[in-house]
Amino acid sequence: MQAWTATGHGSLRLAEVDEAEPRQDEAVVAVQAFSPNRGESFVLERAERGFRPGKDIAGVIVKPARSGHGPGVGDRVVAHLDHSGWAERAVVPIDRLAVVPEAISSEEAAALPLAGVTALRLTRATGPVASRRLLLTGASGGVGHYFVELAASQGTQITVVAATDQRARRLLELGASERIKRNDPQSSFTPTMTRQSRTTWPRSCGSLPPDACTPRSAWSQAGRTRRGSSKRWSPGRCAATRS
Ligand SMILES: NC(=O)c1ccc[n+]([C@@H]2O[C@H](COP(=O)([O-])OP(=O)(O)OC[C@H]3O[C@@H](n4cnc5c(N)ncnc54)[C@H](OP(=O)(O)O)[C@@H]3O)[C@@H](O)[C@H]2O)c1
Secondary structure, eight states, rough: EEEEEEEEOOOOEEEEEOOOOOOOTEEEEEEEEEEOOOOHHHHHOOOOOOOOOOOOEEEEEOOTTSSSOOOOOTTTEEEESSSOBBOOOEEGGGGEEEOOOOOOOOOHTTSEEEEEEHHHHHHHHHOOTTOOEEETTTTTSSHHHHHHHHHHHHOOOEEEEEEHHHHHHHHHTTOOOEEOOOOOOOOTEEEEEEEEEEHHHHHHHHHHTOOOOTTHHHHHHHTTTTOOOOOOOOOOOOOOEOO
């Protein structure tokens, strides 16, 4: 089959590759759509020749797991892999895929996994937010859009920081209650989710309040992988509550 493969010189090419043999608890998915993540582009800048990228995919099951568990032939699924998803077919552990509802296209579904899971874990890191007001910087990216949907569905009032009206429009449709522009000083907000944002906060929202707290676990908890290791990001984003 054909798969996008690293050349070893910072680029990709479509190459003919061998298909992996699925284990008991793995299904084979015919890939219909995939979405690239920024983190993958960083990896690809230094990837060795032959590395196969691809974390977020959607497609149709062509070979169900031999264990008898999981979706069957013809079911449309979305999946999150460590790599090797940008290919005609991908081998996926059944605990890393989910059936896609009919109303959602494969292209839409493929955009969900990493950004969606990151946003979901961020809602867990913030704890219950139903009666709180949040300020979300960096809101106009994939994580921000999912976070706004999840938090708004809990009844949270969210102010989003976005550079342009165009970037803010969809966030307001998804449930954000108001939008402020980058660099608008909002000293009545106190950051509660930040690590590197001590340096990026002033660029986003004006001066950093002196009582800003920086619980180090927040972002690493949001990024915890299924195997329990923590990724080290430089998020430059934070959530905050209006004091
Ligand atoms: N996407 C993922 O799957 C994923 C997975 C794990 C972790 N993360 C992390 O989660 C965070 C959000 O990811 P994302 O993909 O949603 O973000 P993104 O698309 O890279 O950026 C979101 C928005 O942040 C604003 N922004 C960019 N640089 C900024 C800066 N220096 N200071 C303040 N605002 C800035 C921009 O909006 P405006 O110009 O409109 O303000 C941009 O549209 C990132 O730190 C990323 O590394 C993302």
